[in-house]
Amino acid sequence: MTKDILFYAxxxxxxxxxxxxxxxxxxxxxxxxxxxxxxxxxxxxxxMSADYIGVATVFMMAVEMMVMGLFMxxxxxxxxGLNPMQMVHQYRFSIGAGIAAFVGLTVAILTxxxxxNPLPPGGDTLRDLGFELLGNSMLIFETAGVTLLATMVGAxxxxxxxxRFGSAGQGSVPPGLTAGGPxxxxxxxxxxxxxxxxGHGMSMQxxxxxxxxDDHGKGH
Amino acid sequence: MxxxxxxxxxxxxxxxxxxxxxLDTACRGWISGQGADxxxxxxxxxxxxxxQQRLTTEAPDxxxxxxxxxxxMALALTGLALVPLGPDTALxxxxxxVVLWGACEALVVxxxxxxxxxxxxxxxxxxxxxxxxIGLPIMLLSMFVLIAAALPAQSLDLxxxxxxxxxxxxxxxxxxxxxxxxxxxxxxxxxxxFDYADSADLAGGTSVEASGPDRxxxxxxxxxxxxxxxxxxxxxxxxxxxxxxxxxxxWIALKTLLxxxxxxxxxxxxxxxxxSRMMSLIWMILLPLSFADLIWAGLVAL
Numbered sequence: 001m002t003k004d005i006l007f008y009a010x011x012x013x014x015x016x017x018x019x020x021x022x023x024x025x026x027x028x029x030x031x032x033x034x035x036x037x038x039x040x041x042x043x044x045x046x047x048m049s050a051d052y053i054g055v056a057t058v059f060m061m062a063v064e065m066m067v068m069g070l071f072m073x074x075x076x077x078x079x080x081g082l083n084p085m086q087m088v089h090q091y092r093f094s095i096g097a098g099i100a101a102f103v104g105l106t107v108a109i110l111t112x113x114x115x116x117n118p119l120p121p122g123g124d125t126l127r128d129l130g131f132e133l134l135g136n137s138m139l140i141f142e143t144a145g146v147t148l149l150a151t152m153v154g155a156x157x158x159x160x161x162x163x164r165f166g167s168a169g170q171g172s173v174p175p176g177l178t179a180g181g182p183x184x185x186x187x188x189x190x191x192x193x194x195x196x197x198x199g200h201g202m203s204m205q206x207x208x209x210x211x212x213x214d215d216h217g218k219g220h
Numbered sequence: 221m222x223x224x225x226x227x228x229x230x231x232x233x234x235x236x237x238x239x240x241x242x243l244d245t246a247c248r249g250w251i252s253g254q255g256a257d258x259x260x261x262x263x264x265x266x267x268x269x270x271x272q273q274r275l276t277t278e279a280p281d282x283x284x285x286x287x288x289x290x291x292x293m294a295l296a297l298t299g300l301a302l303v304p305l306g307p308d309t310a311l312x313x314x315x316x317x318v319v320l321w322g323a324c325e326a327l328v329v330x331x332x333x334x335x336x337x338x339x340x341x342x343x344x345x346x347x348x349x350x351x352x353x354i355g356l357p358i359m360l361l362s363m364f365v366l367i368a369a370a371l372p373a374q375s376l377d378l379x380x381x382x383x384x385x386x387x388x389x390x391x392x393x394x395x396x397x398x399x400x401x402x403x404x405x406x407x408x409x410x411x412x413x414f415d416y417a418d419s420a421d422l423a424g425g426t427s428v429e430a431s432g433p434d435r436x437x438x439x440x441x442x443x444x445x446x447x448x449x450x451x452x453x454x455x456x457x458x459x460x461x462x463x464x465x466x467x468x469x470x471w472i473a474l475k476t477l478l479x480x481x482x483x484x485x486x487x488x489x490x491x492x493x494x495x496s497r498m499m500s501l502i503w504m505i506l507l508p509l510s511f512a513d514l515i516w517a518g519l520v521a522l
Binding site: 028029032035051052055056058059062063065066067069070124125126153156157 | 281284314315316319320322323326327329330333334337349352356359376503507
């Protein structure tokens with residue numbers, strides 16, 4: 001009984017927050033509304049004794065949505081993601097796609113023979129899931145996992161300002177054209193008309209970390 | 221019985237929050253050389269915040285501001301409810317409790333971000349983004365440390381992790397574990413070297429615009445999170461409720477306070493680095509150290 005009530009409450013929350021994703025006016029709110037929706041689905045999985053999958057959904061979605069929100073703000077050139085914006089575009093196409101997806105999923109649910117045998121009490125679902133997923137392909141899974149992790153670390157190293165051109169504390173200076181030579185590219189000139197630009201360039205070279213802060217400040 | 225446990229834990233939570241405030245005040249007085257504050261200083265501050273007018277910024281996200289404070293508190297309480305108090309006693313008894321704790325930890329990054337995002341103000345916003353940049357990799361690191369701690373127990377259940385430490389604590393079996401885990405604690409509670417969200421260089425960061433009851437709520441939630449983290453560290457690395465003579469719940473309480481003192485000491489004594497240098501430290505030194513911890517744990521378990 002309690003489980004039924006919880007199931008309906010969580011389903012309602014999942015649907016409501018899913019609907020909110022398209023009604024709110026900011027990317028951050030939309031992102032976290034989607035997160036709430038997924039967390040509610042994770043709660044439903046917990047109710048169905050899928051302990052690991054339920055909790056892992058919450059865990060994965062929290063990290064994933066945080067990263068997604070950050071990247072959306074970065075790519076949308078919307079200072080700090082605070083400006084209200086329209087979240088819905090291409091009405092005719094999206095309405096069509098929405099109806100098609102709904103009909104497709106409904107047909108799939110209604111025509112699939114769903115299992116209705118309850119779990120034996122005291123069954124170790126975690127162990128079963130582990131063997132089901134990793135039984136014969138442990139080596140492949142682990143290799144892929146380590147490879148992906150190495151790729152991730154490599155991407156971070158390559159994309160960070162401190163990765164290629166020296167330590168972050170000294171700022172980003174391009175390498176010299178000859179070994180040990182002076183840094184390549186334009187250097188700041190003294191005076192002569194371009195004073196403002198040169199000064200700006202210098203200060204940015206010295207304090208790369210401050211640059212982002214200035215940008216945020218200007219956004220307001 | 222359950223009700224009694226809940227009440228006992230709430231009393232302990234209030235006590236340890238009070239102790240944390242006292243320790244923080246004492247540390248601040250000792251380091252600044254200005255002597256100890258008045259004993260009722262923190263209470264006065266709390267009363268002031270409680271009665272203060274609530275100031276708002278232009279076009280704030282009121283709902284998310286409240287949700288972030290309530291969410292931070294709720295995550296701390298959920299984490300505390302996962303801590304086993306005896307072989308079968310844990311308020312939330314799940315076979316995957318370590319993973320659930322990891323989920324709480326991941327959601328902390330989200331609520332701290334929301335707290336900085338909702339006032340619609342630049343300094344709070346910078347604090348929020350800065351915190352996410354540091355909070356995510358430090359969380360990655362803690363996952364490896366937690367997986368290493370779960371290895372000898374061959375289970376994701378915190379109760380099994382405690383039982384597996386009957387002979388020797390994880391602190392000794394995995395010497396790298398607790399030091400790395402403490403760094404996560406500093407990050408989760410926005411303290412000292414990992415305080416990139418609420419630090420003084422941003423005039424208070426994510427809580428710069430918080431005033432009145434909101435500010436009080438946020439600070440209390442931070443201290444509750446500190447208690448919760450300490451209890452978790454004591455469970456995973458110091459054998460939890462295991463110990464001679466005294467009853468189990470008392471042991472876990474004592475160990476929690478010990479870890480809490482350590483974290484508070486670290487937060488006052490360790491220096492904070494620029495974000496970019498901290499990023500390099502995390503990705504180039506701390507993350508490989510956590511891999512070493514995992515490999516070490518695997519070899520010992522073999």
